[in-house]
Amino acid sequence: MTEGRIGLRLKILALLVAFMFAALTTRLWFLQVLAYEQNRASANSNAVRTVEVPAPRGRILDDQGNILVGNRMSLVVTVNRQEAGGQLEQVLFDLSKVLGVRPSELAARVDSTLYYVYQPVPVATGVSKRVAFYIEEHQDRFPGVVVVPEPVRTYPAGDLAAHVLGYLGQISEEKLNDPSFSGYEAGDLVGVSGVEAEYEHELRGTKGVLKYRVNSAGQNLGLIGHLAPQPGDDLVLTLDQQTQQLAEESLKLGLEYAHGILDSSSGKYLAANAGAVVVMDPTTGAIEAMASSPTFDPSLFTRSMSTNEFERRFGAATGFPLLNRALQGQYPPGSTYKPFVLLSALHRNLVTTAQGYECPPSWSVPEDPQHRVFSNWTTANLGIMSLAQALWDSCDTVFYPIGYDYWRIYYPPTDPPKEPLQHDLRADGFGQVTRVDLPGESPYSGRVPDAAWKAQVHADNPKAFPDGDWFPGDFVNMSIGQGDTLVTPLQLAQGYSAIMNDGSMCVPHVGLRIQTSGGKIVRNITPRCKRRLPYTAAQLDYVRQALSQVPVQGTASYAFRGFPFSQVWVAGKTGTAQVFGKQDYSWFAAMTRAQGKEYVVVALVEQGGHGSTTAAPIVRRVIEGLYGLPTTQFTTVGGTD
């Protein structure tokens, strides 16, 4: 049966089969020889699953080594959607029974858009060991589900210094795109505020990796590699737990006490709704306490929070407790500004310490046709006084003509305008960032208004600011820390520190040093005190001496009645800032020295009435605590500026 035709056809069939072998051989060559490396790598990565081990975040300690922020381990259940695959729904259903969370809630957590589909998504934190064991024992029912230990922040001192410490949150989209946050992944916790954010890179540490051999079902077949996480470095603060406690307690008591004081101008009790206290070492800029009220509990941020709850806890109703008023609050400084105005006036030779100045009940700009009246804080005529007395008695009508002099002598403006008062105030650190090592300081921190600024806000919004011209009245207001002038409590503390520190101005800071978890110093955060006030030592000394009379015979003498001035030197300045539509804001800024240790203490109470009423007693209590004196009860004192 081998006729030619059949034979030919058989040959065609044979050729077809030969072609089959050729195709298979070619493909085999391609896969096994040409694409070998790639396939080998795929096979290897197939069989290995890497699990990231979060690094314990560095602790935050006070200057004595007390732990303000620590860590504890919490068990977190994560779900890998890709590994769960088609069984995801069943897995979530089973998981919901184990965790006691509704399946729909779990599904919502897993569906978070923050994670790539191949990333494990945390669905429950702080689960019990029993639950963790159960899930690990039943891996066949829970493909893609892993329980990982994760460090969680603890706050041994409770809400103490919450604003300075800050809190953690899941990394934002914005930061993920920020090159300085390369190496971070969605879902990572980062410092959101306070030193947690400022020292994020030091505190963070390096994640570890566990490599497991897995089969196609994701079953763990044993560890094949292990890279231990590197814990983050500890941050030691200049903050002193005791001082911080003292400041917070004094602020709290001061606010409570103010609630019982009837405000004569509004006829209501003082609202005293918020306040801030800063305690600073003027020689280094080290902040030893920074209190802001209302405050918050940072441990609330160790769990997830709905937008609603966030709003309820941290919104307007609770007075925006996340705001660090010492750093972010901007207020007219009132009379606490006068020492700086006086220093400028001495520096510019507008006034002299050798001369007396009149302190009438009111004063008007001589060339003002409308004779607008600027009153002193008291209707009494205090007669002729020295500049020192003008400070300790806080005589506004001595300062008004000084403000007017800046108009009289330096205006009309040249181009660029000569604005020596603003120049000097900026040299004192006002109207600019302090560069403190805390996030959240506005780039427009405080305000030293000038002609250009006034013209600009008028041009930007003519309705709200009908006046675009700079008037003598603007200087007059500025001379007593009113008008458009704004400062932060921290700026004021920095300025008083410079006066205390013979004109050498230090950048305020809360970080003292970075050290390893074992205590080895990584780096010291050295004080930066390069700036100098443009005033002579004699001028500064004159102001200090004048201010030392404030608690003795000046506006704060009632608040400091019985204070042991022989043991502790105190100088200070009260301030009563008028805020439109609000009760007066109460200020006291103090410099103190005893036992070889200097401090600047600044207190502000929103709607706390006169400086001597609320802020001064708070500062007094802080100073007493700092030097171990018995603390005085808050008592009602007369309303002096």
Next chain:
Amino acid sequence: MDLVASRALPTERRPLRHLDPLLLIVAFALAVIGVVMIYSAGRASLTAQHLDPNVFVRKQTFFLVVGAALVALAAGFDYRFLKVYAGMVYVVSLVLLVLVRTPLGANIRGSQRWFQILGFQFAPSELAKLALIAMLAAFLSELRTTDLSLQEVFRATAIAAVPGLLVFLQPDLGTSIVLAAILVGVLVVAGARARHLAILALTALVLMFGAFQLGVVKDYQVARLRSWLDPTNDPQRTDYNKQQAEIAIGSGGMLGRGYLNGTQTNLDFVPEQHTDFIFTVVGEEFGFVGAMFVLLLFALLIWRAYRIAVLSKDPFGAYVAAGIAAMFAIQMFVNVGMTLGIMPITGIPLPFVSYGGSSLLTNCVAVGLLLNIHMRRFT
């Protein structure tokens, strides 16, 4: 008398003197390689399920012993009797294909292909392959012509279409392809005109592969059609299988990762590895060299079948041998091609190597028939 007669008979004419030892050796070698690979493929997953890792090997070895007996049996009688009983065998296979669709058959993973008998599964579609070969060979050899008319070609096609359709509906796309290949193979040898074959083969091929491979149909339609043809075959799973199979074979490289050392195999990444994807074990653990060796054995197997078709004394034997050659060739090509990602994934076992009794026994019978035809080419 006997003595004289036997002496008178030329020794060349005694069938046993004309065994094809190479065919036997090749088939046996493939079966032994199969057992060795099946152990590697099943070991890890069976152990993980706390089962005896030798359970597949033991069953397959048992079937190999039975298969050896079937080789002898199928070689022992004169194959020409088969021509007489071909019609009966064909009808029995059709009845079984119908019965397997009734509750008598077992539905495994969405496919009604098996009878469950005494703990063994028997797939009538395996029998249908041989029955079709015999029936076609009998029908075409009866025509006593090597120039088939279009009508005769269509009749032969009808003979193949009945079991083909029944198998297709199970659904078992793979076996339908094999049956089609058998038809084409036998028709070519039987002398169908190229034009007729073209009409037949091209329409069939274009319909079948065109729809799947060449993108004539939209992707989602292909996916739907595929899952209709084979419910076990959802597109995502298919892609995964294809990917894992390619990684397994590719990661073997030139010399392989060594027996029992393949991670894709040991960690169970390749599905159906002891059955349809057995070739991936060869590829991963023995590399290009090992895979080429197995392909070489198949080339020898097909060559011997082809040679027997050529050497056959009568058309019936030639057609049977050609059908068997076509069956081996298409199964080898589609199965290995599937593991290499150049053929669609269909449930076709690799002859002699894949785990599975029905398939192995069928192939043994086929080898027996080839030997039968070879041995009796002078009688």
